[in-house]
Amino acid sequence: xxxxxxxxxxxxxxxxxxxxxxxxxxxxxxxxxxxxxxxxxxxxxxxxxxxxxxxxxxxxxxxxxxxxxxxxxxxxxxxxxxxxxxxxxxxxxxxxxxxxxxxxxxxxxxxxxxxxxxxxxxxxxxxxxxxxxxxxxxxxxxxxxxxxxxxxxxxxxxxxxxxxxxxxxxxxxxxxxxxxxxxxxxxxxxxxxxxxxxxxxxxxxxxxxxxxxxxxxxxxxxxxxxxxxxxxxxxxxxxxxxxxxxxxxxxxxxxxxxxxxxxxxxxxxxxxxxxxxxxxxxxxxxxxxxxxxxxx
Amino acid sequence: xxxxxxxxxxxxxxxxxxxxxxxxxxxxxxxxxxxxxxxxxxxxxxxxxxxxxxxxxxxxxxxxxxxxxxxxxxxxxxxxxxxxxxxxxxxxxxxxxxxxxxxxxxxxxxxxxxxxxxxxxxxxxxxxxxxxxxxxxxxxxxxxxxxxxxxxxxxxxxxxxxxxxxxxxxxxxxxxxxxxxxxxxxxxxxxxxxxxxxxxxxxxxxxxxxxxxxxxxxxxxxxxxxxxxxxxxxxxxxxxxxxxxxxxxxx
Numbered sequence: 001x002x003x004x005x006x007x008x009x010x011x012x013x014x015x016x017x018x019x020x021x022x023x024x025x026x027x028x029x030x031x032x033x034x035x036x037x038x039x040x041x042x043x044x045x046x047x048x049x050x051x052x053x054x055x056x057x058x059x060x061x062x063x064x065x066x067x068x069x070x071x072x073x074x075x076x077x078x079x080x081x082x083x084x085x086x087x088x089x090x091x092x093x094x095x096x097x098x099x100x101x102x103x104x105x106x107x108x109x110x111x112x113x114x115x116x117x118x119x120x121x122x123x124x125x126x127x128x129x130x131x132x133x134x135x136x137x138x139x140x141x142x143x144x145x146x147x148x149x150x151x152x153x154x155x156x157x158x159x160x161x162x163x164x165x166x167x168x169x170x171x172x173x174x175x176x177x178x179x180x181x182x183x184x185x186x187x188x189x190x191x192x193x194x195x196x197x198x199x200x201x202x203x204x205x206x207x208x209x210x211x212x213x214x215x216x217x218x219x220x221x222x223x224x225x226x227x228x229x230x231x232x233x234x235x236x237x238x239x240x241x242x243x244x245x246x247x248x249x250x251x252x253x254x255x256x257x258x259x260x261x262x263x264x265x266x267x268x269x270x271x272x273x274x275x276x277x278x279x280x281x282x283x284x285x286x287x288x289x290x291x292x293x294x295x296x
Numbered sequence: 297x298x299x300x301x302x303x304x305x306x307x308x309x310x311x312x313x314x315x316x317x318x319x320x321x322x323x324x325x326x327x328x329x330x331x332x333x334x335x336x337x338x339x340x341x342x343x344x345x346x347x348x349x350x351x352x353x354x355x356x357x358x359x360x361x362x363x364x365x366x367x368x369x370x371x372x373x374x375x376x377x378x379x380x381x382x383x384x385x386x387x388x389x390x391x392x393x394x395x396x397x398x399x400x401x402x403x404x405x406x407x408x409x410x411x412x413x414x415x416x417x418x419x420x421x422x423x424x425x426x427x428x429x430x431x432x433x434x435x436x437x438x439x440x441x442x443x444x445x446x447x448x449x450x451x452x453x454x455x456x457x458x459x460x461x462x463x464x465x466x467x468x469x470x471x472x473x474x475x476x477x478x479x480x481x482x483x484x485x486x487x488x489x490x491x492x493x494x495x496x497x498x499x500x501x502x503x504x505x506x507x508x509x510x511x512x513x514x515x516x517x518x519x520x521x522x523x524x525x526x527x528x529x530x531x532x533x534x535x536x537x538x539x540x541x542x543x544x545x546x547x
Contacts, residue, residue, distance in 0.1 A: 180390040188404030189380025198407050202394040
């Protein structure tokens with residue numbers, strides 16, 4: 001080889017040398033990808049507009065303040081479903097959030113060997129368990145034993161579904177915390193549990209918060225396990241150990257009703273569910289983004 | 297007197313035998329530098345001194361590390377206590393992202409002891425002054441530590457380590473991620489610190505070792521080839537391999 005570099009014909013051909021066929025292919029695939037992206041958004045847009053259009057009509061003060069009342073008569077509401085959902089999801093959160101977080105901390109910070117892999121595997125399986133199976137399980141071990149349908153049993157069924165969600169999502173974000181931060185804190189002579197509590201968890205804070213919010217949203221929308229465990233109730237009740245109503249249950253029942261008025265109420269309920277779930281998801285993202293900005 | 301004395305130290309990562317029968321000592325209130333090519337075990341050795349080595353999965357150690365006469369690896373020795381008295385600064389600055397500059401400086405005290413707010417603040421200021429950072433950050437103590445420049449972050453990490461008042465400070469290539477002027481600041485800092493603490497520093501930069509260290513040890517393939525006064529190592533080393541390395545013939 002001579003010392004002088006040969007001219008680089010490859011570069012001078014850039015832009016001019018690409019064949020027409022390749023340009024066509026490029027264009028076809030680009031368009032194809034845009035279309036697929038658009039298609040993916042279509043169902044959500046369709047559902048949202050449909051539910052909003054139908055649901056908004058049925059919203060009134062009574063809808064939020066009254067209970068169903070006499071079937072077929074106007075003026076009823078679904079106040080008991082809001083209260084029921086709040087209580088059921090509240091109990092679920094109180095149980096599932098600490099359990100989920102502790103499991104995640106175990107898996108990410110302490111878990112080694114076969115036991116940790118088993119726990120992770122079981123969480124994975126639970127994650128893909130059909131929700132009605134969780135409902136049936138709690139029906140068999142709680143409802144049958146206690147001899148009563150109850151909001152509490154529904155909360156337990158939701159825990160079975162939501163616990164692995166919180167665990168896996170939190171474990172992922174805990175693993176994202178750089179090892180260097182843990183070592184930095186350990187090297188200061190800080191005990192391991194304090195390193196986890198005061199350095200690792202706060203660093204992953206936004207991600208953990210998002211995981212919890214999304215899990216709440218999931219629990220909120222479940223119907224089948226609640227149907228099998230809380231049964232439903234058209235009267236206002238705050239007794240978590242008796243039959244309870246929930247938003248999703250009310251939508252299910254009203255949608256099947258033979259009264260047109262109930263069907264309208266179902267749409268309104270669906271609208272409320274959609275808004276709450278959307279609010280949780282968006283709220284989680286906003287708070288996560290805000291915390292990220294604060295630390296950068 | 298020797299602050300640290302290592303004898304018969306072996307270390308592994310899984311099956312990989314990284315340190316082979318290492319002996320070393322570091323005199324009180326001096327600077328000892330560890331030099332050697334990449335992968336020779338310098339970082340592993342320094343991490344064995346405050347029991348950070350065992351934090352890596354599959355890592356194992358045998359042998360003795362005496363710190364002021366007591367064995368760091370004795371069964372009844374608490375690694376938390378060891379690390380409080382033997383501080384460490386890492387290769388990459390690692391301030392805690394959720395904490396402010398001041399909170400970072402006192403993190404070890406805050407999480408490791410019960411001190412009043414004013415006491416914490418005082419100790420934090422003292423540590424930041426010792427690390428030569430106070431003048432630069434005194435007006436933004438409440439800002440996140442991650443917003444400082446790389447060099448400032450590293451000095452914040454030095455301050456954080458000093459706040460706990462360790463007797464020995466381990467530095468694992470503390471300047472390798474920094475620009476030349478920040479490197480100079482770290483070197484000046486080491487010079488100042490050796491009046492009050494024993495410094496053991498790993499470095500890839502031989503000029504740096506020559507500038508700041510009283511004692512230098514040369515490592516190769518997990519063994520200590522030669523340890524002597526820095527002058528001796530860099531001018532009349534006893535071992536041919538040391539001479540080849542410090543004159544730049546390999547590594």
